[in-house]
Amino acid sequence: MRYAQGGGLTEERREFREGLRLTAAGRFARGDTSPVIAKDLRVSVRSVQRWRHAWASGGPLALRSVGSASSPRLSGARFAQLEGELAKGPPAHGRPDQRWTPARVKTLTGRRFHKSCTVQGVRKLLVRHGYSCQVPARRAVGRDDPAIYGWVKETWPHVEASRRRPGPGSSSKTSQASR
Incomplete structure (x- = not known):
């Protein structure tokens, strides 16, 4: 799986996965089979087999995490600067409304850091730092929920039923065969 920002795992998540591998190493030494280890650790059998191969060639040290494959596009300090810019709001950056997409x-x-990212990479970066999709907090002022509920319960079933019933002039082959 690819991650947009240099490995994509937080340090805690990387340590958790390393712990799983080291637990598996102890089970390898005891002679447990790969399917049993996979079931107990809730991972795939193929992952356990890869870990067993690495363990056989290099011992438990071969199962240690080596860190992310590359450095993230934005360092912690730069992301803090980005958060400051986001806090100013879109109008401060020439946008007419209050939406950050x-x-x-x-x-x-x-523009700020001269870094090129994809839209999906930016989305993953924001999610990784605790941001989520913006959802409108309010509904339309003129919305009448009881009227909507009544229409859905009373009117819509009649509309739906009339759409399903073949009538005169219908080109449905099943309605012509039944005549």
């Missing part, structure tokens, strides 16, 4: 954050990141 991944595409807008991508543009801001490119």
Whole structure:
């Protein structure tokens, strides 16, 4: 699986996975089979087999985490600066409304830090740092929930039923065969 920002795992998650591998190493030494270990650790049998192969060639040290494959696009200090810019709001950056979309954050990141990212990479970066999709907090002022509920319960079934019933002039082959 690819991650947008250099490995994509937090340090805690990397340590958790390393702990699983080291637990498996202890089970290898006891002689447990791969399917049993996989079931107990809730991982795939193929992963346990890969770990067993690495353990056989290099011991428990071969199962240690080596860190992320590459450095993240934005360091912790730069992400803190990005958070400051996001806190100023979109109007401070020339946007007419109060929405931060991944595409807008991508543009801001490119202008502020001269870093090129994909929209999906920016979205994953934001999710990794605790941001989530914005959901409208309010509904339309003129919305009438009881009227909507009544229409759905009373009117819609009649509309739906009339759409399903073949009538005169229908081109349905099943309605012509039954005549």
